[in-house]
Amino acid sequence: MMTATGPTEGPIVNVGQQIVPVQNVRTARILALLIDASLIVMLMMASAAVILILGLLTFGIGWLLYLVLWPAVALLYYFFTLGVNGRTIGMSLFSIQLRDADGGQIHPIIGVLHPVLFYISLSIFPLFIISAILSLVDDRKRMLHDIVLRVVMVRRN
Secondary structure, three states, X not given: OEEOOEEOOOOEEEEOOEEEEOOOHHHHHHHHHHHHHHHHHHHHHHHHHHHHHHHHHOOOHXXXXXXXXXXXXXXXXXXXXXXXXXXXXXHHHOOEEEEEOOOOEOOHXXXXXXXXXXXXXXXXXXXXXHHHHHHHHOOOOOOHHHHHHOEEEEEOO
């Protein structure tokens, strides 16, 4: 396939004014999710150790932080990776990036909302099935939460 800049491999789509590759994006997203989930678990274990010591120092009051451990660590991870750079560490390893529908950089709030909506759709089985089917039929390989937030996952150049 030829573009204005030369030959490309695999399927490409228009994102705003740009032509971007979307080859193997679904596979890369799944693998990136597994790496990101592993990193979040490691960060949670380190945070849990800190909270344990803090709880001992505060006679148990610090242990209340365990109630917000998972959402706080996950949201901070996604804010400082996806929200700032448009890609998480796992996404960087697989050369994919989250862009807005026009091909521009995403807003940091979208970087936090994207995984939140993904985890909501993952936890509600019918929504997950709809999302998975959409990724198979959408030319940009977007899932339900991508469509709602008007973003697209692309191969990074």
